[in-house]
Amino acid sequence: MREIQVDKIVKTVKDLFIDANYKLGQDVVDEFDRRIQSDESPVAREVIKELKQNVAIASQGEYPICQDTGLAVVFVDMGQDVHVVGGNLRDAINEGVRQGYQEGYLRKSACHPFTRKNTGDNTPAIIHYDIVPGDKIRIMAVPKGGGAENMSRVHMLTPSAGAEGVQDFIVNRMKEAGSNPCPPTIVGVGIGGTFERTAILAKKALLRKVGQRNPDPEIAKMEREVLERINKLGIGPMGYGGNTTALDVFFEVEPCHIASLPLAVNVQCHANRHKEATI
């Protein structure tokens, strides 16, 4: 057994959330550059330039990329040969979130669903654990904003709907979402599993880098087709019109029940914030 002190986990989580909220992945910035060249709409090009400028200002460390610094979603790949010492893992992750949102001047957006009373420190984190081989802990921090999350859906299709039904649902969802989720978006899609599994797959899909295709060539082809269809909607950056409604579409696919075809569409704005570390 390898021992890992909780202090190390706290610090890692804290640093990841601050880093994710101030420094956007280069993959998104590179895609901004491509779209500034290719979008037919002058207004669209101007908006994307503004987004690029925003990322540059944020990277200086004074203003986070967006004021909505998200609920704190954490994916943990926990090596089965790790023994956490000095406390417990869940408390350590929440403490890291607490410290990160305080010290990083990040907005606390967690509240009671009915009274709407803010919890004050952006906890509890939404934690997804996976037990994996090995003696390390991989932690992925995903601050998830509310505007795009609200546009997300889980839908249980009938198997006869097939690939076409899946694609139509995603495109219609993005059409209905329109300008609300701060396009250009990144669309995470979960297909298969069960009701809850498909939603987690969709969220995990967002951890990919722009341009990174599903390893299955058939699925990769579908990703490209759906992206093209979404960008033909004309919604454009911020919904002002243009050819850049989504930057990418990621499918994660798993087997499902013979009676089911579960589908989840997790919408993410252009600020696809995620950082990871292995300790």
Add this chain to the structure above:
Amino acid sequence: MANVIRLKTPLTEEDVDQLKIGDKVLISGVIYTGRDAAHKRMIDLLNQGKELPMDVRGQVIYYVGPAPARPGKPIGSAGPTTSYRMDAYAPRLMEIGMKGMIGKGNRAPEVIQAMKKNKAIYFGATGGAGAVLAKSIKKAQVVAYEDLGPEAIHRLEVEDFPVVVINDTKGNDLYVEGAKKYRKD
């Protein structure tokens, strides 16, 4: 973008009536923040026949819940939140003289109708450009509902705050017209 127009708050009927969808506007002066919880409280006050914490006549409400300010800065990142959640409250505020709203995302038909009727404008700010937008905010002060944290009503002093006209006083909608222009069937 068609035009760049500079406006100073409070806005007059002439100020808003000249605006067309797609116009880029730079707003200077005082604007107020308000989002979900603050709107609910304001409408509750109006329903009880009480005064609002600020005079909304000619005013602009910015749908934003800013990130905390670092020492020496007036505010943290301050981009728009999605506006449809304020649709239930906006017509009432327009009836008593509010002239502008800043947010992002589609408005309900009744809100667009109320803009036409009461001569008010819905402006869009770039969602997710919170760091850029914060640079146009020179001063910020909480004027009501401090207990709501980021949702408290702030009085902001802004200089050349960049927005785009989404819905004008004639009932036009940039979201509809923009998508129509670039849609490929």
